[in-house]
Amino acid sequence: MSKEKARRRAEERAKKNAPKARPAEKPAPAASATKKKTVRRSAREQRRRRRVWVIGGIWLAANAVIWIVSGAGNWEAKWLGLTLTTILVPLIVWLVWDPEGRVDL
Numbered sequence: 313m314s315k316e317k318a319r320r321r322a323e324e325r326a327k328k329n330a331p332k333a334r335p336a337e338k339p340a341p342a343a344s345a346t347k348k349k350t351v352r353r354s355a356r357e358q359r360r361r362r363r364v365w366v367i368g369g370i371w372l373a374a375n376a377v378i379w380i381v382s383g384a385g386n387w388e389a390k391w392l393g394l395t396l397t398t399i400l401v402p403l404i405v406w407l408v409w410d411p412e413g414r415v416d417l
Contacts, residue, residue, distance in 0.1 A: 371401045
């Protein structure tokens with residue numbers, strides 16, 4: 313009797329876990345399914361993205377100023393400016409950035 317029950321349970325499990333038969337032709341997706349869904353980002357992710365954009369903008373502006381001020385033939389100054397802005401701009405923005413006003417300075 314217990315062997316029969318075990319066999320029946322095994323057959324039921326096998327039926328349950330067996331791959332389902334799929335129809336030969338897929339139905340066309342609904343109009344709402346083809347629309348691109350907007351991504352919901354957390355507040356932390358939004359702050360991080362905004363911070364990256366600010367860093368990029370300040371970096372470009374600083375390098376443009378250095379490029380204009382350093383003159384046409386002074387490549388050492390341009391490379392030095394590029395190197396310094398690449399190091400200092402992200403560091404300064406990261407240290408100063410406080411979008412919620414969590415720290416009173």
